Amino acid sequence: MEKIELLKSSCIPLPIEDVDTDQIIPARFLKATTKEGFGENLFRDWRYNRDETPKGDFVLNNSIYGGRILVAGKNFGCGSSREHAAWAIHDYGIRVIISSFFADIFKGNALNNGLLPITVDDSFLDHLFKEIEKDPNVEVEVSVPAQKVTILSTGESRSFELDPYKKMCLINGYDDIDYLLSLKDKIQAFELSKT
Amino acid sequence: MGKTLFEKVWEAHVVDSVEGGMEVLYIDQHLIHEVTSPQAFQGLRDRKISVARPQRTLATADHNVPTKDQHLPIREELSRKQVQKLVENCDEFGVTLYGLGHPYQGIVHVIGPELGITQPGMTIVCGDSHTSTHGAFGAIAFGIGTSQVEQVLATQCLLLSRPKKMRINVEGKLAKGVLAKDIILYIISKLTAAGGTGYFIEYAGSAIRDLSMEGRMTICNMSIEMGARGGMIAPDKTTFDYVEGREFAPKGEAFEKAKDYWSTLYSDEDAQFDKEYHFKAEDIEPMLTYGTNPGMGIKVTDSIPSGSADQGETSFKKALTYMGLHSGEHLVGHGINYVFIGSCTNSRIEDLRLVAEFIKGKKVAQNVNAMVVPGSQQVRKQARAEGLDQIFIEAGFDFREAGCSACLGMNEDKVPAGEYCVSTSNRNFEGRQGPGARTILASPLMAAVTAIEGKIVDIREYL
Numbered sequence: 001m002e003k004i005e006l007l008k009s010s011c012i013p014l015p016i017e018d019v020d021t022d023q024i025i026p027a028r029f030l031k032a033t034t035k036e037g038f039g040e041n042l043f044r045d046w047r048y049n050r051d052e053t054p055k056g057d058f059v060l061n062n063s064i065y066g067g068r069i070l071v072a073g074k075n076f077g078c079g080s081s082r083e084h085a086a087w088a089i090h091d092y093g094i095r096v097i098i099s100s101f102f103a104d105i106f107k108g109n110a111l112n113n114g115l116l117p118i119t120v121d122d123s124f125l126d127h128l129f130k131e132i133e134k135d136p137n138v139e140v141e142v143s144v145p146a147q148k149v150t151i152l153s154t155g156e157s158r159s160f161e162l163d164p165y166k167k168m169c170l171i172n173g174y175d176d177i178d179y180l181l182s183l184k185d186k187i188q189a190f191e192l193s194k195t
Numbered sequence: 196m197g198k199t200l201f202e203k204v205w206e207a208h209v210v211d212s213v214e215g216g217m218e219v220l221y222i223d224q225h226l227i228h229e230v231t232s233p234q235a236f237q238g239l240r241d242r243k244i245s246v247a248r249p250q251r252t253l254a255t256a257d258h259n260v261p262t263k264d265q266h267l268p269i270r271e272e273l274s275r276k277q278v279q280k281l282v283e284n285c286d287e288f289g290v291t292l293y294g295l296g297h298p299y300q301g302i303v304h305v306i307g308p309e310l311g312i313t314q315p316g317m318t319i320v321c322g323d324s325h326t327s328t329h330g331a332f333g334a335i336a337f338g339i340g341t342s343q344v345e346q347v348l349a350t351q352c353l354l355l356s357r358p359k360k361m362r363i364n365v366e367g368k369l370a371k372g373v374l375a376k377d378i379i380l381y382i383i384s385k386l387t388a389a390g391g392t393g394y395f396i397e398y399a400g401s402a403i404r405d406l407s408m409e410g411r412m413t414i415c416n417m418s419i420e421m422g423a424r425g426g427m428i429a430p431d432k433t434t435f436d437y438v439e440g441r442e443f444a445p446k447g448e449a450f451e452k453a454k455d456y457w458s459t460l461y462s463d464e465d466a467q468f469d470k471e472y473h474f475k476a477e478d479i480e481p482m483l484t485y486g487t488n489p490g491m492g493i494k495v496t497d498s499i500p501s502g503s504a505d506q507g508e509t510s511f512k513k514a515l516t517y518m519g520l521h522s523g524e525h526l527v528g529h530g531i532n533y534v535f536i537g538s539c540t541n542s543r544i545e546d547l548r549l550v551a552e553f554i555k556g557k558k559v560a561q562n563v564n565a566m567v568v569p570g571s572q573q574v575r576k577q578a579r580a581e582g583l584d585q586i587f588i589e590a591g592f593d594f595r596e597a598g599c600s601a602c603l604g605m606n607e608d609k610v611p612a613g614e615y616c617v618s619t620s621n622r623n624f625e626g627r628q629g630p631g632a633r634t635i636l637a638s639p640l641m642a643a644v645t646a647i648e649g650k651i652v653d654i655r656e657y658l
């Protein structure tokens with residue numbers, strides 16, 4: 001897993017609520033058997049017309065916006081458990097998503113792929129959307145060790161929650177399997193106790 | 196202090212606790228399908244490890260499979276390759292596969308229960324969000340991502356934070372024409388698409404207890420549509436009777452012993468929930484969705500609202516524009532050209548019987564393309580044995596082979612862009628049934644009457 005510790009970037013705003021994983025990556029693109037290349041089809045049906053021409057009004061087609069941080073409306077990532085959604089966002093180059101609310105499975109999937117979901121309060125999210133609207137180049141700084149997100153133009157910041165174990169994994173690029181594999185004996189003992 | 200049903204099952208499976216609060220949970224049964232597993236098997240290969248407990252792992256092919264001519268090779272190349280990959284992976288890692296052509300093949304959440312693999316008190320996971328279905332048996336069952344599929348394959352365990360506890364009580368008697376599907380669509384419309392996030396739900400109350408296992412599965416299936424990790428129902432006689440005698444259920448003395456344990460699985464009277472809701476069965480009517488998430492639902496007699504308390508104006512408008520609908524409009528009378536009866540929500544034998552009974556002797560309207568897709572080969576076989584297939588065919592329904600079908604636009608079964616489809620599935624997201632398709636979620640009875648009338652009507656006027 002790719003490490004993530006400090007990040008300073010401009011943002012991509014997506015002020016829509018309840019963005020489901022079928023929008024992030026539609027089912028017809030889930031036929032691959034590897035993890036690579038999903039970024040190409042990220043938000044496919046919002047991004048492209050049926051004749052494959054880009055939809056001018058979608059944010060990913062608007063060159064004034066760019067960066068490694070996606071800012072989205074609440075309940076981001078609801079619906080299907082497809083981890084392909086996290087792979088697609090990561091593959092596109094995004095490393096942090098800021099929203100006021102994330103769906104559970106998506107949040108877990110993101111964390112397992114070095115993609116950090118940051119939950120902030122509604123007013124901070126609102127403020128951030130407004131700042132991006134004013135200046136698309138406005139930068140946001142994210143520190144995983146300090147668990148802090150800062151809008152650099154205004155200096156406004158928030159601390160965010162992060163499970164200590166997950167934090168350690170993100171900073172070091174570890175994943176859960178290494179940890180679980182180290183518990184082999186305990187797992188076996190548990191099984192024996194149940195028979 | 197007493198324990199909740201969830202706590203009893205969870206605590207019986209904790210292998211270890213990690214500093215900071217996460218827990219290592221042992222998984223009794225891992226279910227696998229072709230879409231979310233290939234990268235996990237590859238992960239094992241990269242790490243040079245095997246599947247830890249192949250006997251606790253079961254695979255089937257459902258999402259990509261055609262529902263016509265299943266004996267022929269899958270036409271679409273990528274789908275064929277993905278299904279083939281599953282065959283190779285199961286072969287290489289020693290996992291049992293009920294693949295295409297196998298008499299037990301079907302939608303993963305239909306075959307687990309019907310084979311008696313799903314049992315009370317178990318922990319069950321699958322790389323699929325509707326794994327919550329199995330909670331109907333009093334199991335802790337939930338969907339996981341592919342990284343977690345790999346964790347379970349590698350160690351039979353998952354590292355998790357314990358969700359909060361919610362109980363939803365539905366008391367009273369359902370009116371005629373109101374089904375389990377209406378109960379859950381009603382609950383989601385009240386709690387919203389995010390109302391259950393962070394929680395594991397227990398459904399309780401007399402209206403829930405009165406449901407058959409099929410009805411209970413429909414309810415638990417859609418727990419994820421309010422964001423909950425899963426939903427469960429305390430096992431009782433209905434549950435035990437359903438499980439008894441099934442292929443992989445315990446037999447004889449072992450069954451009696453299991454039943455004694457299962458009978459202890461309920462929430463104690465003084466158990467504490469973080470959140471609790473109460474609904475009355477009498478308040479529930481046949482439900483329909485009008486928007487692009489399952490929380491955007493109304494009673495059949497209601498008009499489309501002018502906004503929602505939890506969604507911003509932009510998102511709400513975007514949804515209505517996509518659906519081609521307007522605030523204030525009634526759905527009754529709206530012309531419909533596609534009807535889909537199937538999916539892990541409503542494709543069990545009871546659903547098919549109900550629909551067949553209603554449409555018997557009637558004809559599908561001229562403008563409607565109607566499809567019935569059984570959830571599994573076994574459901575299909577049973578339907579044929581009961582002559583239901585003939586009833587469907589005579590009425591003008593297309594009676595297909597088992598699979599996820601038009602529930603998601605991944606296989607050949609899709610709804611064309613701009614068309615409305617009244618569907619018994621669980622998701623009405625943009626493009627879910629095919630790019631541009633407009634989905635209206637409903638019960639099997641509402642779908643059946645729509646097929647016959649060619650437009651949306653209130654089923655209660657036909658019973």
Ligand code: SF4
Pocket residue numbers: 257258302303304323325538539540598599600602603620621
């Ligand atoms: S029927 Fe639909 S919801 Fe159920 S498992 Fe298949 S694709 Fe998922």
